Amino acid sequence: MSVSRFGVSLDEELLKALDNYVSENGFSNRSQAIRHLIEKNMVEEKWKCDNIVAGAVVLVFEQSKTEILKxxxxxxSAYKEYVLSSQGFYLNEINYMEIIAVKGPSRILTEISDKLISIKGIQHGKLVMSKAG
Known part of the structure; x- marks a missing residue:
């Protein structure tokens, strides 16, 4: 694959944000980070086409908040045809992580993850999706 070079103009704030992104994610340079962001955007655009995808919803919360698991x-259960399994892990004395494996139309998986991530008490939530075949 041939590589094309081009110039990019960014205001100081965006440039600092890009440099932080490069540093925080271990990219060797800005070009690598920009390539990653463009590829990530392309995948997310494909999700909007409602393709069948597989993924995982990752939730982190305090283990003492048992109502979150409920x-x-x-x-x-409301989306049982799309939920493949779930598994929980004690991260430390305080935090618990639940991973819910899902498969189905990207629109539905996004809907499921939005509902899960918005549960009161969730410290961090993220949906990761990939092609299912």
């Missing part, structure tokens, strides 16, 4: 289970 609510997560209720949401997963």
């Amino acid at each position: 609510r997560s289970s209720e949401i997963s």
